Amino acid sequence: MVKKKRPLILLSNDDGVNARGLHTLIEIIKPYGDIVVVAPEKGESGKSHAITLNMPVRVRKISESENVTIYSCSGTPVDSVKLAINKLLPRKPDFLVSGINHGSNASISVIYSGTMGAAIEGCLNGIPSIGFSVLDHSENADFSIAKAYAGSIFQNVMENDLPVGTCLNVNFPVIPLNKVKGVRVCRQTRGVWKEEYERRVDPHKGEYFWLTGDFHNFEPDAKDTDEWALANNYIAVVPIHVDLTSYEGIKKLRDWTYECKI
Amino acid sequence: MVKKKRPLILLSNDDGVNARGLHTLIEIIKPYGDIVVVAPEKGESGKSHAITLNMPVRVRKISESENVTIYSCSGTPVDSVKLAINKLLPRKPDFLVSGINHGSNASISVIYSGTMGAAIEGCLNGIPSIGFSVLDHSENADFSIAKAYAGSIFQNVMENDLPVGTCLNVNFPVIPLNKVKGVRVCRQTRGVWKEEYERRVDPHKGEYFWLTGDFHNFEPDAKDTDEWALANNYIAVVPIHVDLTSYEGIKKLRDWTYECKI
Numbered sequence: 001m002v003k004k005k006r007p008l009i010l011l012s013n014d015d016g017v018n019a020r021g022l023h024t025l026i027e028i029i030k031p032y033g034d035i036v037v038v039a040p041e042k043g044e045s046g047k048s049h050a051i052t053l054n055m056p057v058r059v060r061k062i063s064e065s066e067n068v069t070i071y072s073c074s075g076t077p078v079d080s081v082k083l084a085i086n087k088l089l090p091r092k093p094d095f096l097v098s099g100i101n102h103g104s105n106a107s108i109s110v111i112y113s114g115t116m117g118a119a120i121e122g123c124l125n126g127i128p129s130i131g132f133s134v135l136d137h138s139e140n141a142d143f144s145i146a147k148a149y150a151g152s153i154f155q156n157v158m159e160n161d162l163p164v165g166t167c168l169n170v171n172f173p174v175i176p177l178n179k180v181k182g183v184r185v186c187r188q189t190r191g192v193w194k195e196e197y198e199r200r201v202d203p204h205k206g207e208y209f210w211l212t213g214d215f216h217n218f219e220p221d222a223k224d225t226d227e228w229a230l231a232n233n234y235i236a237v238v239p240i241h242v243d244l245t246s247y248e249g250i251k252k253l254r255d256w257t258y259e260c261k262i
Numbered sequence: 263m264v265k266k267k268r269p270l271i272l273l274s275n276d277d278g279v280n281a282r283g284l285h286t287l288i289e290i291i292k293p294y295g296d297i298v299v300v301a302p303e304k305g306e307s308g309k310s311h312a313i314t315l316n317m318p319v320r321v322r323k324i325s326e327s328e329n330v331t332i333y334s335c336s337g338t339p340v341d342s343v344k345l346a347i348n349k350l351l352p353r354k355p356d357f358l359v360s361g362i363n364h365g366s367n368a369s370i371s372v373i374y375s376g377t378m379g380a381a382i383e384g385c386l387n388g389i390p391s392i393g394f395s396v397l398d399h400s401e402n403a404d405f406s407i408a409k410a411y412a413g414s415i416f417q418n419v420m421e422n423d424l425p426v427g428t429c430l431n432v433n434f435p436v437i438p439l440n441k442v443k444g445v446r447v448c449r450q451t452r453g454v455w456k457e458e459y460e461r462r463v464d465p466h467k468g469e470y471f472w473l474t475g476d477f478h479n480f481e482p483d484a485k486d487t488d489e490w491a492l493a494n495n496y497i498a499v500v501p502i503h504v505d506l507t508s509y510e511g512i513k514k515l516r517d518w519t520y521e522c523k524i
Contacts (some may be wrong), residue, residue, distance in 0.1 A: 049310035049373045050338075056462070056470035076312075078374075083471060086457045108386065110506055111311045112340075124370065124454050148524040156518045165452070166511040183520040187507040190427070192386050195348045200318070208318035209345060235520075239511025244372055245449040249428045249501025256418045258445040258497075262410040 006067075007033030007158070010093035010122065012080045014044045014101065014114025017062060017072040021100035024143045025132065026068060028150045029097055032158065034067045036093070038084035040114075041072035045103070047114035049121070050076045059083060077118035085125055096122030097154065099132035102141045106133075106171045106226040106236060107189035107215065116169055120242055123167035128157050130168040135230060145172045145180055149235055153183065162239075169238040173230045184234035189225035190218040268329075269295030269420070272355035272384065274342045276306045276363065276376025279324060279334040283362035286405045287394065288330060290412045291359055294420065296329045298355070300346035302376075303334035307365070309376035311383070312338045321345060339380035347387055358384030359416065361394035364403045368395075368433045368488040368498055369451035369477065378431055382504055385429035390419050392430040397492060407434045407442055411497055415445065424501075431500040435492045446496035451487035452480040 009029055013022045017039040026035060041060070057075040064070075071088060073080040077098070085092065101115040110116050115131045122129030132150055134141050153170055162168070169188075173180070194216050197209040217227050226236035271291055275284045279301040288297060303322070319337040326332075333350060335342040339360070347354060363377040372378050377393045384391030394412055396403050415432055424430070431450075435442070456478050459471040479489050488498035 043316060046313040046315040047310075048312045048340075048379070050312040051308040051310075051374055051473060053308040053473060054305060056472050057459075058468065058470050078310075079473070082457050082473065083459060087459050087461070087471065108504065111382070111504060112313055117310070120373070144524075148522045149520060151523050152520045156520065160514075160518060163508060163511045163514055166508045168515075169506075177522075177524065180522070183518075185512050185515040185518075187509070187512065188505055190505070195344050197319075197345060197349050199349070206320065208320050209349065210318050211313060211315060211341070211344065237515060238506075239508040239515055240506045241508035241511065242370065242373060242506070243450055243452070244431075244500075244502045244504070244506075246425060246428045246501040246503035247449070249425045249503065250447055250449065252422075252425055253430075253447040253499060253501055256422060256447075258411060258414045258418065260410045260439075260442070261413050262406075262439065 007094040008091060009033045009035050010084050010089065010096045011035055011037040012039050012077055012098050012118040014040065014047060014077045016040050016043045017070065019102065020139065021102050024146065025097060025100050028147060029154060030068055032154065036084065036089055037070040038073055038080040038088060040077060040080055041074055044076050044114045046112050047076045047117060048112050049078055049117040052076060052079050057083060077114040078121045081118050081121040093127055095157065096127045096129040100143060100146050101133035103137035104133055104135045104171055105131060105169060106230055107191045110169050110188060110240065119167045123165065124242060128162045130154065130157055130170060132170050134172045134174060136174045142174060144177045148177055149183065166239045166241050169240050171226060171230055171236045173233055175233055179233050180235065181233045183237055184229040185237050186224055186226045186229050188238050189227040192216050269356040270351065270353060271295045271297050272346050272358045273297055273299040274301050274339055274360050274380040276302065276309060276339045278302050278305045279332065281364065282401065283364050286408065287359060287362050290409060291416060292330055294416065298346065298351055299332040300335055300342040300350060302339060302342055303336055306338050306376045308374050309338045309379060310374050311340055311379040314338060314341050319345060339376040340383045343380050343383040355389055358389045358391040362405060362408050363395035365399035366395055366397045366433055367393060367431060368492055369453045372431050372450060372502065381429045385427065386504060390424045392416065392419060392432060394432045396434045396436060398436045404436060406439045410439055411445065428501045428503050431502050433488060433492055433498045435495055437495055441495050442497065443495045445499055446491040447499050448486055448488045448491050450500050451489040454478050
């Protein structure tokens with residue numbers, strides 16, 4: 001009888017290698033396989049799918065125990081995943097899990113999120129990938145619901161195939177565990193962040209701006225969206241793909257005519 | 263008779279405020295309206311949809327002439343667009359044009375691209391937006407084809423409405439102008455960048471890695487893709503949207519069952 005190889009599971013995040021959300025994730029996922037963490041050495045929130053091109057990237061092994069090895073990377077979440085796959089891991093990982101992010105990545109936040117950048121990079125490389133987030137931005141976010149459900153969601157990904165080119169964006173509400181109504185598969189809510197830059201003046205009279213903002217939901221009543229699910233005590237699971245083509249747009253644009261102006 | 267207001271057109275890019283591609287774009291677009299440029303002060307290639315959260319952002323007015331005002335921004339392309347809309351412009355711009363990027367943003371490069379990050383940010387804010395790129399990464403890229411066709415593509419966007427939530431990813435081949443077969447509306451090619459990190463050792467014996475890589479086209483024979491169009495002497499126009507939901511994935515995931523493990 002051939003002993004089945006334990007799965008190799010790559011973990012990353014965007015809050016950095018020391019974030020509580022990442023260490024909670026390690027505890028949740030380590031029963032399922034051998035864990036290698038490659039995560040940014042510092043917070044990289046809002047880094048989206050950014051890669052580091054004009055600087056080199058450095059890696060440091062932080063710790064190694066029986067089935068958990070942890071590296072930090074000087075780059076972005078996507079750099080971390082690329083380096084893991086190409087330089088640090090003995091083979092292509094069987095799964096990638098990113099998070100647990102401190103703060104929501106529902107609706108349009110998915111495109112700003114470094115946590116989801118890492119998951120999408122895994123997906124692009126053919127690795128079944130999940131990004132987990134809780135709707136609490138604080139360092140001391142409550143991960144009770146994630147602890148209760150993330151393992152089961154991961155097991156689903158292990159046992160069932162994700163559709164090709166698809167990864168999961170999973171957001172947990174912040175409510176008492178016994179109020180959770182279940183897991184709801186939904187679509188990305190249409191919405192936008194409306195910014196209000198806060199202007200300040202430094203001691204040398206130079207002005208600078210801090211980014212702040214509020215999320216505007218364009219469809220608060222649509223019950224098939226992730227924002228609705230979260231507001232109604234569900235865990236929201238959105239399957240995400242990386243084909244940005246607007247197929248409706250293709251039909252419309254075919255009627256346009258173009259001329260060479262030289 | 264009321265004189266029709268000249269359009270207000272926001273320009274940005276990811277190669278930085280001094281890039282030739284941006285100054286070529288200014289020349290192409292300025293006949294159509296009043297131009298305000300807000301672009302990163304230095305190269306920000308590969309910054310995707312990244313925003314700056316843990317640092318403030320600074321802005322500097324570089325120059326102001328009759329209908330072209332140029333600002334630099336210390337942040338990313340998306341920061342530049344957010345600051346323009348929220349702090350620098352007298353009103354919401356009528357159009358946003360990003361580029362001209364030195365290098366291809368076809369296929370999956372669209373998700374790494376800061377040029378397209380800026381265009382997508384415009385689109386999210388309800389502004390008809392285009393990103394232009396040429397398939398030549400060098401500082402001295404040849405913009406002849408862009409000069410001949412970008413104005414006509416922009417005019418189409420001015421005169422016809424883009425579908426809601428859609429922007430354009432336009433890539434120009436690098437061939438002699440008289441070989442161009444026309445403009446082709448296409449979909450994003452499925453493909454991936456395969457990385458080969460180059461390992462080096464610094465004078466203090468610390469190792470570091472430079473990101474390099476090759477693009478792998480998963481569907482080289484598909485004639486409806488942007489890579490095929492470019493390889494066959496067409497200008498490739500891909501309508502891009504920001505709903506990452508995999509609707510096929512939703513159907514499949516609804517069969518999964520989840521359990522609370524506490």
